[in-house]
Amino acid sequence: MKTLSILGSTGSIGTQTLDIVRIFPNKFKVVALTCNSNIELLKQQIDEFKPEIVAVYDEEKADELKADIPVYKGMDGLIRAATIGKANTIVNSLVGSIGVIPTIKAIDNLKNVALANKETLVTAGAIVMKKLSSSKTSLIPIDSEHSAILQCLNGENVNDVSKITLTCSGGAFKNRSKGELGHVKAEDALKHPTWNMGAKITIDSATFMNKGFEVIEAHWLYNLPYSKIDVVIHPQSIVHSLVEFKDKSVIAQLGMPDMRIPIQYALNYPQRIKNESLPQLNLTEIKELTFKEPDLERFPCLKMAYDVGIKSGTLPAVMNAANEIAVKYFLQDKIRFNDIHRIIQESIGQHTVITNPTIDEIMEIDKKTKEETEKEIEKGMCIAS
Numbered sequence: 001m002k003t004l005s006i007l008g009s010t011g012s013i014g015t016q017t018l019d020i021v022r023i024f025p026n027k028f029k030v031v032a033l034t035c036n037s038n039i040e041l042l043k044q045q046i047d048e049f050k051p052e053i054v055a056v057y058d059e060e061k062a063d064e065l066k067a068d069i070p071v072y073k074g075m076d077g078l079i080r081a082a083t084i085g086k087a088n089t090i091v092n093s094l095v096g097s098i099g100v101i102p103t104i105k106a107i108d109n110l111k112n113v114a115l116a117n118k119e120t121l122v123t124a125g126a127i128v129m130k131k132l133s134s135s136k137t138s139l140i141p142i143d144s145e146h147s148a149i150l151q152c153l154n155g156e157n158v159n160d161v162s163k164i165t166l167t168c169s170g171g172a173f174k175n176r177s178k179g180e181l182g183h184v185k186a187e188d189a190l191k192h193p194t195w196n197m198g199a200k201i202t203i204d205s206a207t208f209m210n211k212g213f214e215v216i217e218a219h220w221l222y223n224l225p226y227s228k229i230d231v232v233i234h235p236q237s238i239v240h241s242l243v244e245f246k247d248k249s250v251i252a253q254l255g256m257p258d259m260r261i262p263i264q265y266a267l268n269y270p271q272r273i274k275n276e277s278l279p280q281l282n283l284t285e286i287k288e289l290t291f292k293e294p295d296l297e298r299f300p301c302l303k304m305a306y307d308v309g310i311k312s313g314t315l316p317a318v319m320n321a322a323n324e325i326a327v328k329y330f331l332q333d334k335i336r337f338n339d340i341h342r343i344i345q346e347s348i349g350q351h352t353v354i355t356n357p358t359i360d361e362i363m364e365i366d367k368k369t370k371e372e373t374e375k376e377i378e379k380g381m382c383i384a385s
């Protein structure tokens, strides 16, 4: 029996994780749930899954929630859920750098982590991987690309890998010209063609920042240099990623674009369980699988992520923090699409990199970058430019 604590249970990955839990009541028991502020949905989840505690990140909303079980709040609440004695597995589907400390605390408390929070490895990959190497716990990626790589590497020797290729839907704006990208709105991006995701990641997908994060995550997860990590656009989102070995053999993982498939894999790893409710791939219905190179000129965030990843230290944390703020403003229609990259680049340019930072230094820089980025945007400099 896996006892689960699901951080971010009301979001896209969280609700889909509960879809899997619902089908296998004998395999999974929910012991903790957390949300940011959606207490209406959290209430329904409490009634249905009967956790022992919940946490609400938004402290005011936490005070509004009436429940028969303990309700914790803020970062302290997330950490309680990440370290609760009765959970053996933590699903981290938090959005943003608030997910970093809960992952680290979970590992410190010998929990297995099913990870959907990108910021954990983007900002603190070196620290997290070092902790895992000296621990008996495991960290299994939920993200479809990293799940694909993990599956392709089953039974293989990582030293035999010559490169990996992460596939990418291309995001909502893959067919827009550079000029058109100056005018696109958040609502246009939110109509993502293949994956059903939360708002923040949908914008990250449209800017290619999401793929940049995934490149950095893959670097840490599979201990590969950036020169061995490729990205290819694959609009159908059927081939989830590929691994090429030194004998030129390539193994890919395919499936319908449904996050419940990699979620279920992460929860049961290394076992596979039968689930007839998941969609089946029928290649003749898909008809064609196409691939092309990403356009780094129209979508400069991808190239930026490679550069930032190679420089490493505190720079990925700065890139992530500036992106979080820029996306927040773009979602409110306060800045333009092309401003997102410019704002991040500005923050990166101003930063003096600390090599081998501590987790406290990373979180401090995260906070400082967010405050400064917000100030810069509020000054209106980006809107005017």
Ligand code: MN
Binding pocket: 143, 144, 145, 214
């Ligand atoms: Mn992905």
